[in-house]
Amino acid sequence: MIKLPDGPKTPPWLQLLQWIADPLGYMETSFQRYGDFFTARWGNLYPKAVFISNPQAIQEIFTADPKLFDSGRGNGLGKVVVGEHSILLLDGSSHQRRRRLLTPPFHGERMQAYGDLICTLAKQVSSQWTIGKPFSVRKSMQEISLRVILQAVFGLNEGPRYEELRQLLAEMMDMTVSPLRASMLFFKFLQKDLGAWSPWGSFRRRQQQIDRLLYAEIQDRRRQNDLERSDILSLMISARDEQDQQMTDEELHDELITLLLAGHETTASSLCWALYWIHYQPQVRDKLLQELNSLGADPDPTDIVRLPYLTAVCQETLRIYPPLFLTWPRILKAPLKLGDYHFDTDTVLLPCIYLTHQREDLYPEPKQFKPERFLKRQYSPFEFFVFGGSNRRCVGAALAMFEMKLVVATIVSNYQLALTDSQPVKPQRRGFFLAPAAGFKMMITGRRVRQEQPSQPVGSSI
Numbered sequence: 001m002i003k004l005p006d007g008p009k010t011p012p013w014l015q016l017l018q019w020i021a022d023p024l025g026y027m028e029t030s031f032q033r034y035g036d037f038f039t040a041r042w043g044n045l046y047p048k049a050v051f052i053s054n055p056q057a058i059q060e061i062f063t064a065d066p067k068l069f070d071s072g073r074g075n076g077l078g079k080v081v082v083g084e085h086s087i088l089l090l091d092g093s094s095h096q097r098r099r100r101l102l103t104p105p106f107h108g109e110r111m112q113a114y115g116d117l118i119c120t121l122a123k124q125v126s127s128q129w130t131i132g133k134p135f136s137v138r139k140s141m142q143e144i145s146l147r148v149i150l151q152a153v154f155g156l157n158e159g160p161r162y163e164e165l166r167q168l169l170a171e172m173m174d175m176t177v178s179p180l181r182a183s184m185l186f187f188k189f190l191q192k193d194l195g196a197w198s199p200w201g202s203f204r205r206r207q208q209q210i211d212r213l214l215y216a217e218i219q220d221r222r223r224q225n226d227l228e229r230s231d232i233l234s235l236m237i238s239a240r241d242e243q244d245q246q247m248t249d250e251e252l253h254d255e256l257i258t259l260l261l262a263g264h265e266t267t268a269s270s271l272c273w274a275l276y277w278i279h280y281q282p283q284v285r286d287k288l289l290q291e292l293n294s295l296g297a298d299p300d301p302t303d304i305v306r307l308p309y310l311t312a313v314c315q316e317t318l319r320i321y322p323p324l325f326l327t328w329p330r331i332l333k334a335p336l337k338l339g340d341y342h343f344d345t346d347t348v349l350l351p352c353i354y355l356t357h358q359r360e361d362l363y364p365e366p367k368q369f370k371p372e373r374f375l376k377r378q379y380s381p382f383e384f385f386v387f388g389g390s391n392r393r394c395v396g397a398a399l400a401m402f403e404m405k406l407v408v409a410t411i412v413s414n415y416q417l418a419l420t421d422s423q424p425v426k427p428q429r430r431g432f433f434l435a436p437a438a439g440f441k442m443m444i445t446g447r448r449v450r451q452e453q454p455s456q457p458v459g460s461s462i
């Protein structure tokens with residue numbers, strides 16, 4: 001029986017540098033040479049980690065008993081950003097308990113309640129655009145997604161603390177854009193505070209300022225003890241475990257920063273890409289407008305999110321450049337056989353979202369943006385898994401899809417937009433995430449007046 005798949009032969013430190021500087025190139029070259037399974041060697045980070053882009057194997061991983069894997073200990077790299085008490089770093093029963101606490105506020109009726117707020121925030125931010133004046137798409141989308149997460153989920157109202165937090169979070173993420181700066185997240189020896197002007201020094205200072213604001217908010221909320229509030233922070237403050245213990249300030253802080261970062265960075269990138277593709281391919285924009293107009297003036301958010309073509313545009317956006325290249329690592333706690341391979345305990349398995357979404361056999365012409373593929377075919381959760389799967393599946397998946405559709409619909413139906421450059425926008429690493437290259441700009445060329453049209457189905461809902 002073959003134990004580990006073959007993989008790149010370059011020295012581990014060079015492989016890790018390639019992964020940091022050119023993650024898509026690293027994955028694509030390895031996939032072409034070694035196929036659905038290959039073993040990456042990244043020195044101390046992961047001496048051996050198996051990339052998997054085979055839907056059958058991914059199905060086996062996602063449907064296996066979750067007790068077979070640890071993910072938290074594989075996410076150790078994130079500790080410097082989100083802290084050791086974050087759900088990302090938990091495993092076993094403490095992870096299960098945290099999920100039980102965090103999942104309900106992101107589902108069902110709670111989500112519907114955010115609909116109007118999301119549309120209002122998208123209108124507020126886009127109203128700052130001036131006709132004919134280029135604007136940074138990243139800045140605007142980041143502003144929307146941060147406002148959504150701060151207001152809708154944390155119940156933070158506008159005010160000095162809210163504004164400062166919004167500014168600092170955006171600045172902190174902007175600091176991880178270039179490969180060089182992203183490297184400080186991967187190499188401990190670069191995590192040296194050499195003063196306010198050094199990369200790590202300025203990153204840490206932002207972090208400390210954010211911490212100060214979050215702890216102040218936690219203290220205020222504890223004092224207020226308002227049992228009527230239903231936002232996540234309030235729920236976490238009032239939650240008690242089996243031993244009747246409340247979450248400590250550190251635990252609350254780590255979870256807040258996790259949700260703030262996980263919840264806004266990914267969604268902001270997805271929104272940027274959606275606007276890019278819709279305007280890069282005018283036929284997509286026209287079809288989308290036709291569908292949006294079929295709802296008439298002032299449609300209800302619950303009707304907007306059900307639109308099939310809009311849904312397909314958002315799915316295709318998330319397929320082609322998923323904000324996360326990989327799911328969390330799955331570290332085996334017992335041996336496992338997958339396909340022709342027999343993996344020992346402690347092997348790190350990496351279900352690869354990007355490579356699976358680029359499979360020619362699932363998505364013909366995978367580099368082409370074609371929303372129609374999602375109308376013609378229903379993909380399984382092992383073929384399209386932008387939000388991961390099983391017990392680690394993204395807690396905010398429903399909110400992210402809901403927000404994406406409403407923001408895109410609000411902007412596209414109110415503004416005529418144009419790309420300022422005809423060159424394709426390239427994806428690049430942004431910290432641990434994949435995002436459109438910085439500096440991507442658009443401008444409004446006019447405002448739209450919503451036209452009522454007779455309802456005309458563009459495709460079937462999936």
Ligand code: HEM
Pocket residue numbers: 087088099149153258259260262263264266267270322323324326327328329386387388389390391392393394395396397399400
């Ligand atoms: C387009 C937007 C988003 C994408 C593509 C995305 C993707 C992912 C992925 C791939 C994972 C790992 C899943 C796995 O390993 O199986 C994850 C986990 C997670 N996401 Fe998201 N996410 C998005 C938005 C959000 C939002 C809006 C929130 C919350 C406000 C959020 C909170 C989380 C949390 C807390 C986890 C950790 C789950 C765990 O470890 O149990 N994400 N996300």
